[in-house]
Amino acid sequence: MSLRIVVTVKYVPDATGDRHFADDLTVDRDDVDGLLSELDEYAVEQALQIAENADDAEVTVLTVGPEDAKDALRKALSMGADKAIHVEDDDLHGTDAIGTSLVLAKAVEKAGYDLVISGMASTDGTMGVVPALVAERLGVPQVTLLSEVSVEDGTVKGRRDGDAASEQLEAQLPAVVSVTDQSGEARYPSFKGIMAAKKKPVQSWDLSDLDIDAEEVGLDGAFTKVEAATERPARTAGTIVKDEGEGGKQLAEFLASQKFI
Amino acid sequence: MAEVLVYVDHVDGAVRKPTLELLTLARRLGEPVAVALGNGAADTAATLAEHGAVKVLTHDASEYAEYLVVPKVDALQAAYEALSPAAVLVPSSAEGKEIAARLALRIGSGIITDAVDLEAGDEGPVATQSVFAASFTTKSRVIKGTPVITVKPNSAAVEAAPAAGAVEALSVTFSDKATGTKVTGRTPRESTGRPELTEAAIVVSGGRGVNGAENFSIIEALADQLGAAVGASRAAVDAGWYPHTNQVGQTGKSVSPQLYIANGISGAIQHRAGMQTSKTIVAVNKDAEAPIFELVDFGVVGDLFDVVPQLTEEIKTRKG
Ligand SMILES: Cc1cc2nc3c(=O)[nH]c(=O)nc-3n(C[C@H](O)[C@H](O)[C@H](O)COP(=O)(O)OP(=O)(O)OC[C@H]3O[C@@H](n4cnc5c(N)ncnc54)[C@H](O)[C@@H]3O)c2cc1C
Numbered sequence A: 001m002s003l004r005i006v007v008t009v010k011y012v013p014d015a016t017g018d019r020h021f022a023d024d025l026t027v028d029r030d031d032v033d034g035l036l037s038e039l040d041e042y043a044v045e046q047a048l049q050i051a052e053n054a055d056d057a058e059v060t061v062l063t064v065g066p067e068d069a070k071d072a073l074r075k076a077l078s079m080g081a082d083k084a085i086h087v088e089d090d091d092l093h094g095t096d097a098i099g100t101s102l103v104l105a106k107a108v109e110k111a112g113y114d115l116v117i118s119g120m121a122s123t124d125g126t127m128g129v130v131p132a133l134v135a136e137r138l139g140v141p142q143v144t145l146l147s148e149v150s151v152e153d154g155t156v157k158g159r160r161d162g163d164a165a166s167e168q169l170e171a172q173l174p175a176v177v178s179v180t181d182q183s184g185e186a187r188y189p190s191f192k193g194i195m196a197a198k199k200k201p202v203q204s205w206d207l208s209d210l211d212i213d214a215e216e217v218g219l220d221g222a223f224t225k226v227e228a229a230t231e232r233p234a235r236t237a238g239t240i241v242k243d244e245g246e247g248g249k250q251l252a253e254f255l256a257s258q259k260f261i
Numbered sequence B: 001m002a003e004v005l006v007y008v009d010h011v012d013g014a015v016r017k018p019t020l021e022l023l024t025l026a027r028r029l030g031e032p033v034a035v036a037l038g039n040g041a042a043d044t045a046a047t048l049a050e051h052g053a054v055k056v057l058t059h060d061a062s063e064y065a066e067y068l069v070v071p072k073v074d075a076l077q078a079a080y081e082a083l084s085p086a087a088v089l090v091p092s093s094a095e096g097k098e099i100a101a102r103l104a105l106r107i108g109s110g111i112i113t114d115a116v117d118l119e120a121g122d123e124g125p126v127a128t129q130s131v132f133a134a135s136f137t138t139k140s141r142v143i144k145g146t147p148v149i150t151v152k153p154n155s156a157a158v159e160a161a162p163a164a165g166a167v168e169a170l171s172v173t174f175s176d177k178a179t180g181t182k183v184t185g186r187t188p189r190e191s192t193g194r195p196e197l198t199e200a201a202i203v204v205s206g207g208r209g210v211n212g213a214e215n216f217s218i219i220e221a222l223a224d225q226l227g228a229a230v231g232a233s234r235a236a237v238d239a240g241w242y243p244h245t246n247q248v249g250q251t252g253k254s255v256s257p258q259l260y261i262a263n264g265i266s267g268a269i270q271h272r273a274g275m276q277t278s279k280t281i282v283a284v285n286k287d288a289e290a291p292i293f294e295l296v297d298f299g300v301v302g303d304l305f306d307v308v309p310q311l312t313e314e315i316k317t318r319k320g
Helices: A038-053 A067-079 A097-111 A130-138 A191-197 A247-257 B017-029 B041-050 B070-083 B094-106 B213-226 B234-238 B304-319
Strands: A003-008 A011-013 A034-036 A057-064 A083-087 A115-119 A142-152 A155-161 A165-172 A175-179 A202-205 A224-231 A239-242 B003-007 B031-037 B055-059 B087-091 B111-119 B126-131 B136-142 B148-151 B166-169 B181-188 B202-206 B229-232 B259-263 B280-285 B298-301
Touching (some): A003 A130, A038 A115, A038 A142, A038 A175, A067 A191, A083 A097, A097 A130, A142 A165, A142 B094, A247 B304, B003 B017, B017 B031, B017 B087, B031 B041, B070 B094, B087 B094, B094 B111, B111 B136, B202 B213, B213 B259, B229 B234, B280 B304
Parallel strands (some): A003 A057, A003 A115, B003 B031, B003 B087, B031 B055, B055 B166, B087 B148, B111 B148, B202 B259
Antiparallel strands (some): B111 B126
16 A cells, blocks of 8 residues: 655745735735745655655645745655645635645545645744644644654654653554654755656646635635734844953943843 | 633643743733643642632643643633633643644634734734744734634743632543544653743853854853853754754744843844844854844854853853
């Protein structure tokens, strides 16, 4: 039996660009270049490694997002994923985490899966809750925030480094996994990989393919509302001194003036 | 008055500071009712009462330690159903966010994560969040169901507000999903004796400029003079110089102390995401062009191996 791995990936505005909000207070995706969220590259990497260690496996990358989100799929395909699914629908604009998890869960079910792998969070929304939500919806174990992961004989194992302790986790497949940026450097697409990716299949689904009503998603379906977004005022320019032998003392003087010492 | 459910983060009965901050915020919205689960749950009551909990619902079962997240979601849901609260507040730890999200989905509510402030509003609580690496501040509301909101550490002051804190046993029936992910081993973090990174009033961090694990003793010495927590950039963590639990930034901890001291850290956007909301920022860097200087209240352009030990000595002298 082939191990069916679905990797959820997000196309996000470049964090080093000038990110801001559109007039409807959704994330502006027009003015800043987009890319595959770096944190999802770790998920693709772990999926590929698990597939390489399995007798027979297939890695599908799945994204929900606008037309340009295909770039994220292409990148994942050129890293080595076998095929891709793009869920795209105008009614998805403004979908929040709860809605996104609905679309992902429906798409994962339609695609067929033994293992879902996600990144630890998106680099734009940074909530880090979508994998837990997808697991809740699918009714399968949540094995999240792993810095180490392996799959053997239908069992997924991993290490979760929490605040108070580092935990060893174990669950039966099917399951939802998320991996951190400590899970291992993601590979760069090779030239061969980039060429091969052009021939790999990318399926497009819309909401009706997933039996989702437009009212359940998008800004209308959202469970939360951003009422105001203001740019943080630039910090007032501070004092900068050049160390000429007294830098440490000058700094101590500053800290004392602010009552820190 | 409406009740507000507060999920308690505690270690064997010792309540962690972010939960006490949540009680301060909860009191703005209604009467705080705390939910404490697992080993030592009942021992949390006295502290919670001192900080405003009118009731403390407790439940202990081995499932909380033996299985990941879901048993806690089942319990919080049981508390929600018993109370019908006006809002549910959870500390914004990795686990807290997962618990909150699954609860929100089950009860048909929206979720807001990583709030840095909360106010009562005509149409329910308004949450302030800091987004895009803290370059924007947003005000948001949950518009469906009972608001489920997770709040970052250091978002409110801990205030004494004595209340009854009556302990009540919570009755919990675990769902069949509760035992899905087994915790087969647990290695507790070794205590460093320093304050918790996310809770500390002062954080002293080191980056690639520290240039070696052994040199982190310079950073630690300064931290100890100030009673501070030690942080590190991802470059320092990836190099193996300092543990990942101390990483500050987008994929590490997000901190908001009174004072943040960055040593040998350039100030990349992903690092800023985790420290930009600090009240006072100080940096030592030998490159005058380093972007970290755009954020500082006070900066020293110089070699940290000269500046930091001198600073540590000077503090020692001043303290007498
Ligand atoms: C998805 C993603 C997530 C990330 N998450 C994080 C995160 O959570 N946290 C994080 O920190 N980074 C994160 N990064 C990495 C980030 O982009 C930077 O690479 C990293 O922050 C750089 O660390 P640094 O400032 O220590 O190193 P550098 O950028 O190399 O800067 C070192 C600085 O030290 C100074 N220096 C050197 N020697 C001395 C000396 N003797 N005295 C004084 N100054 C000296 C240099 O002038 C320089 O400015 C992430 C990146 C990505 C893509």
